[in-house]
Amino acid sequence: MTQDEMKQAAAEAALAFVEEGSIVGVGTGSTANHFIDGLGRMKSRIRGAVASSEASAERLAGHGIELFDLNHVSEMPVYVDGADEIDASLAMIKGGGGALTREKIVAEVATRFVCICDETKQVEVLGHYPLPVEVIPMAQALVARELSALGGRPVPRAGFVTDNGNLILDVHGLEIRDPAGLETAINQIPGVVTNGLFARRGADVLLLATPNGVRKLT
Numbered sequence: 679m680t681q682d683e684m685k686q687a688a689a690e691a692a693l694a695f696v697e698e699g700s701i702v703g704v705g706t707g708s709t710a711n712h713f714i715d716g717l718g719r720m721k722s723r724i725r726g727a728v729a730s731s732e733a734s735a736e737r738l739a740g741h742g743i744e745l746f747d748l749n750h751v752s753e754m755p756v757y758v759d760g761a762d763e764i765d766a767s768l769a770m771i772k773g774g775g776g777a778l779t780r781e782k783i784v785a786e787v788a789t790r791f792v793c794i795c796d797e798t799k800q801v802e803v804l805g806h807y808p809l810p811v812e813v814i815p816m817a818q819a820l821v822a823r824e825l826s827a828l829g830g831r832p833v834p835r836a837g838f839v840t841d842n843g844n845l846i847l848d849v850h851g852l853e854i855r856d857p858a859g860l861e862t863a864i865n866q867i868p869g870v871v872t873n874g875l876f877a878r879r880g881a882d883v884l885l886l887a888t889p890n891g892v893r894k895l896t
């Protein structure tokens with residue numbers, strides 16, 4: 679089974695969490711794309727979706743799924759998205775695709791966060807994958823110095839601008855033993871929009887695809 683086939687299996691399993699007639703929160707990335715394609719097959723059974731990126735919005739629209747502005751949505755039973763790393767407490771590093779801020783906003787509105795991953799994303803300690811931090815451009819140098827003081831090695835993501843018009847610093851070399859504490863600490867730095875730690879509000883359910891099937895962890 680290839681990694682992409684595992685991503686697809688996790689995404690297909692997440693369709694069972696979609697409630698009839700609901701508005702679905704939709705993540706970003708290759709695993710989320712498989713979920714969007716599955717959602718396309720059951721579009722007559724949902725009201726529509728809120729997208730966490732322009733890319734996902736375009737793919738959802740391509741399936742004829744109605745898009746909702748989050749400001750007009752007060753109830754969203756489920757948000758489904760992938761992750762770059764996830765630990766046993768279901769804290770995650772996200773933002774490999776640069777959509778971390780909108781992902782965190784949409785996830786916050788949802789009652790339940792269902793994370794869909796292949797088994798390569800499961801780790802004991804977060805941080806091997808560089809932690810993305812979205813930064814307002816004028817604060818890049820300041821934020822980079824502060825992230826270095828926290829023990830990381832920030833590297834600007836070359837040629838990348840987020841959907842919100844900002845930059846990403848990918849922070850290498852972290853061994854994240856206190857994900858919620860680091861999430862809060864980084865968010866205190868002026869100029870940081872969001873960081874890719876999803877620990878204060880982690881996943882509620884992990885659908886982890888392995889060559890032997892999809893495991894559900896809570």
Ligand code: 5RP
Nearest residue numbers: 707708709760773774775777
């Ligand atoms: C995008 C994300 C993605 O969920 C994460 O990068 C995983 O991507 P993929 O499903 O392509 O492996 O956080 O900002």
